[in-house]
Amino acid sequence: MRWALIGASRIASSYMINAIRAQEGAEIVSVLSSSAERGEAYARENGIAQSFTDLDAQLADETVDAVYVSTTNEKHHAQALAAIAAGKHVLCEKPLAMSLEEAADMVRAAAEKGVVFATNHHLRNAGSHLAIRDLISSGRIGKVLSARVFHAVNLPDALRGWRINDAAAGGGVIPDITVHDADTIRFHLGEDPVEVVAKAGTSGLGEGVEDSVMSVWSMPSGAMVQSHESFTHRFAGTGIEFHGTDGSIFARNVMTQEPVGEIRLVTAEGESAVPFETHNLYEYSLGLFGKAVNGIGGPSADGIDGIKSLAVALAVREAAQSAKAVAVNYGGF
Template identity: 65%
Template structure:
């Protein structure tokens, strides 16, 4: 499959380019808002054609698919341009700045008959899939609660707009809470119905929140506690799923790399749970290529991206108002 990269981003450089090439993808063009940045990126990563014109790049007849990793406010017009040109699209989260805009992208892709996917990498990890299987197999009985610990330290090279630009979609909620929303949906197979939350700026945020805590109510009665931050260098990450017959402790698994440990605790004792430590982004690309070939769905669909955004926006509204907020999914499938 032949790809255009829209965004000369760190995630493209560190994760997506190796994943695309490992699964037979050929990168035709990289588009950047800065010609110099795009040209330097192209040379560094062996891409022959840098550019600054999105429309020109997505109109190329040699291109099959587009990967979008620009700042959040640009996703909507860039995705719609690619879809209109008949290209499959893999878009970074959050898909857009509003649920309505995100849903419009997915509907446009459906009408055009192209694949549209969200790059939610965590559901592609062997660790998260192992936890999900334990839950589905009833190993911990009825699920009572899920705790998500995703408080990290944002590296200096990634700070920029993420800590100071509301207009570009900055803040820890659109950056990390949206991932945790997808994790909860993936592990529990249900959608949060309401949230309560608080947010603050605890050292990095300049006009946006850099830390948030929230509690989500699920239709089944399961409670979800979620903690995200840009300011915690030593907290580690992980998740815990607690049920009537046992608990699952997954440590250091809220990461872009295939690391971490899983332990199942029941009346029978403690059990180390193994999993396949494959590349998360490689798995996302593999599933996307299969979907584009008409074999199944991508790992995270466009509608998955719409729903995770809806939860994140509800968390931000709840934190801003101090009130419980229902999650509004619109007419999402």
């Protein structure tokens, strides 16, 4: 599979380029940047043959099979639609778009064109989260009563910029982290939040966008989810917990791009450590994407998963701004 990178991003250079190249027969042939100088330097540093500043010129390469979109959030919609129109399979960073309507446009266009469209939700590819899902689906903790996500971190200096000061580009902790937690909860529980309440604010970094948020989500099963995301917590660690009628799952330091952390299962029989695979999250995801392109199964998170995680994030933001409970609108999906 021949790939084009739409966006000379840090996530691509840190994780995705190596993950793509780890796939059998995969090759990255070009990268797009709004700056010719930056694009040329990025291509040189990462061993990519061509750099472009014009998307149409990049997509005109008929040998390109798939694109990875990792530009700022407000650009995803137009760039993904252009790639889909050119017949390319698309793996798009989260959130898919700035609005539910735009995300739905992308998913429908891909379906009509017959190309694979996926959302780069990395957490559901982790061995830790696959193990947690297996515990829940196999009934080890009985009926799930509640969940707690703590994903308050220290945003590195190199990743700040638009994430902390540019609402028009999709900045803020809600589109950056809450959207991931929404997908992770959906992945584990197999159901979609129906209503949320939330409070957001700035606690040290936000300049016109929120840098911290806490929210509570009501699930169709009656379970309740408590979620906390922030850019300003240096020492908090991350984790996720599920509490059921027959047991509890405590997972620590698993809300990460690395295959690390620990999981404990507590039941009436006692407490035990839960083993899990420590494979590369992105290589795992790219493997499923490649199979989907070849007609085998689907990507780990498809376009509808991306729509639904965005819908929850948008509801959290609305609830925080309005100080009211907000029903999650999935736009018919």
